[in-house]
Amino acid sequence: MSGKSHRVVVTQNFFDPDTRRYLEKAGCEVVQAELPPGSADRNMDHDTLVSLLAGADGWIVGHAMVTRELMQALPDLKIISRRGVGYERVDCEAARDLGKVVCIAAGGNDASVADHTLAMMLAVGHRLRETQANMIDGNWKILSGRDLFRKTVGIVGLGRIGKSLVQRLQGFQARILVTTRTRDAAYAETSGVEYCDLDHLLRESDYVSLHAPLTDATRFLIDAKAMAMMKEDAILVNAARGGLVDDRALLETLRRGHLFGAALDTFVSEADATYQPVTAALLTLPNVVATPHAGASTKEGLIRTNRVAAECVVAVLCGGRLNPDCVVTDGRTPPPA
Structure with a gap:
């Protein structure tokens, strides 16, 4: 595990204390975005996301649009970890081109x-x-x-x-x-x-x-x-x-x-x-x-997907092994041993 502190930004409304402690114990500084009531990260525009994610090594994301333009503006960002299993809102080809990892929380919900x-x-x-x-x-x-x-x-x-x-x-x-x-x-x-x-x-x-x-x-x-x-x-x-x-x-x-x-x-x-x-x-x-895309939003399901998303972040930033079921694209070259 690296001794360096890694900045991880979470743009989800619910992020449980146990998962936060797991990230912090692994050497991550956790920054949780403060979203307006009733809002979600899908409502954040490009400039807001760039400002929030500047200098971040990892991003635990919900439904924000992750575009090539956005990733180009975030050169320090190494991993985009979705707290969910869909990834159609992430430009995976761009992530691969830019050397970033995209993961999903497979098995969590x-x-x-x-x-x-x-x-x-x-x-x-x-x-x-x-x-x-x-x-x-x-x-x-x-x-x-x-x-x-x-x-x-x-x-x-x-x-x-x-x-x-x-x-x-x-x-x-x-x-x-x-x-x-x-x-x-x-x-x-x-x-x-x-x-x-x-x-x-x-x-x-x-x-x-x-x-x-x-x-x-x-x-x-x-x-x-x-x-x-x-x-x-x-x-x-x-x-x-x-x-x-x-x-x-x-x-x-x-x-x-x-x-x-x-x-x-x-x-x-x-x-x-x-x-x-x-x-x-x-x-x-x-x-x-x-229902408003709420199928995965039980307390238990969110805790599970938080943890899987966090484990992906720790694996990439701290040198662990990624669960292959969670990997959508891995743009790192060469890949870690």
């Missing part, structure tokens, strides 16, 4: 997001939002909902979160269809999942749950055509990334009465402000249950 996904499935299926709104208005009429028990659930993308969801669905005796780039026959044997193509999954599933990364290939993967393939009483769940679903097409699909409902933790409008009216309209629909 799987359970939290899987729990959240299951909760949203049940909330839409049992019409909890509609029922409570009616009761507030004095209408105690009982609405007929949908079971999850023994239903067919289609999972698009089978990473850690997808597999965590599979474990939970087994308790509902669900038939589980999976569309993924790689098919593990041994996993299918032990878990009981059935691999299939996307079209088959859409046609057969009572619930469709998205757990894929956002890439050029997956952007608007669930568009108007895909939604038309789904059962009229199916439920669509997106707790992965805004942009996997064409939200404008989803709004029109729901307004036509095709689909029982939708559960949304992510929205196109998070990255594209022109979709804000679409998001606002979706939120008004009684058969939409929505």
